[in-house]
Amino acid sequence: MFTNKVNPPEDPGRSPKRGRRGRPAGTTAQGHEARRRLYETALELIGRKGYEATTLRDVAEAAGVSVGLLYKYFPSKRAVVLALYDQLSAEYADRASAMKAGRWRDRFLFALRTCLEVLGPYRRTLSAMAPILVVDPAEGVFASRTQFSRHRVERVFQEVVTGASDAPSTKLAEPLGRLLYLLHLGVILWWLLDKSSNQRATQALLTLIGKILPSFGMALLLPQVRGFVRSADDLVREALFGDVA
Numbered sequence: 001m002f003t004n005k006v007n008p009p010e011d012p013g014r015s016p017k018r019g020r021r022g023r024p025a026g027t028t029a030q031g032h033e034a035r036r037r038l039y040e041t042a043l044e045l046i047g048r049k050g051y052e053a054t055t056l057r058d059v060a061e062a063a064g065v066s067v068g069l070l071y072k073y074f075p076s077k078r079a080v081v082l083a084l085y086d087q088l089s090a091e092y093a094d095r096a097s098a099m100k101a102g103r104w105r106d107r108f109l110f111a112l113r114t115c116l117e118v119l120g121p122y123r124r125t126l127s128a129m130a131p132i133l134v135v136d137p138a139e140g141v142f143a144s145r146t147q148f149s150r151h152r153v154e155r156v157f158q159e160v161v162t163g164a165s166d167a168p169s170t171k172l173a174e175p176l177g178r179l180l181y182l183l184h185l186g187v188i189l190w191w192l193l194d195k196s197s198n199q200r201a202t203q204a205l206l207t208l209i210g211k212i213l214p215s216f217g218m219a220l221l222l223p224q225v226r227g228f229v230r231s232a233d234d235l236v237r238e239a240l241f242g243d244v245a
Helices: 029-049 056-063 067-073 077-096 104-128 130-135 144-162 170-193 197-219 223-240
Strands: none
Touching (some): 029 067, 029 077, 056 067, 077 144, 104 170, 104 197, 170 223
16 A cells, blocks of 8 residues: 555656756655655646646646746656556555465455555546546557556466466466456446445445356356457457557
C-alpha cells in the first residue's frame, strides 16, 4: 500500500536531459520532496476536477510553486500519468510476489483482490481518468508508452497460471494468463464505476467469479473450450496488443 512518504518514480517514458550542470532534478532530498508534493497535488486535483480540466498551472498554483519549477519535474500531464502507472504497477508486482502455491483459480482471486487493494487509495483519481485509461491512444492501458506498466501486471497473471499446482499445458497457459489479465481489467473498470455503498457490488462480483471459476476449470478439459481460449487470445492480441499471431 502506498503512503504519502513514497516518492513517485521518474517518468519512465522520458529520456534524461544531457549537458546540464549540477544534480539532475529530484536527486537531492529537497528535490525528492518537491517532486513528491507536486505529484500528490496533481493527483488530488485530477481526482477533484477531472483529467482534462486540470492544467499544470493549476497544479503549480495549488502547490505554491512556479510553473517553471513544476516543468522541471513534470513537463506535461502525461508525465504524471506515466509516473502513476509506474508506481502502481511496481507496487502491485511487489505485493503479488507473496502469492501462495495452489490452484490457478485461487491464485487469480488473490491477484485480483491484491490489485484492488493497491489501487484503493487512488480510486477517485483513477475514476476521473477512466476515459483516458480505456481509450486514449497515447496514455491508455494499451498505449505503447505505457506498455512497461502493462507488461509488469500481465506477468503477474501469467505467473498465476504457470506457477499453479494445476497449471495447464504450455500452449494453453499463456493464453489463459492473458485472458485473466483482461478479465482483471474488466473488474477494475466495474470497480471504478461501482456506485454501491463501499463498492459492495464489486465484492459481490468477486464472490460470483470465485463460484464460476471451478466450472470453467473443468470446462478447460474439453478440447473445444481450449480451442476457444486460444482463438479468443489471438483476437485479444490483435485487437488490443497489436500482435498478429
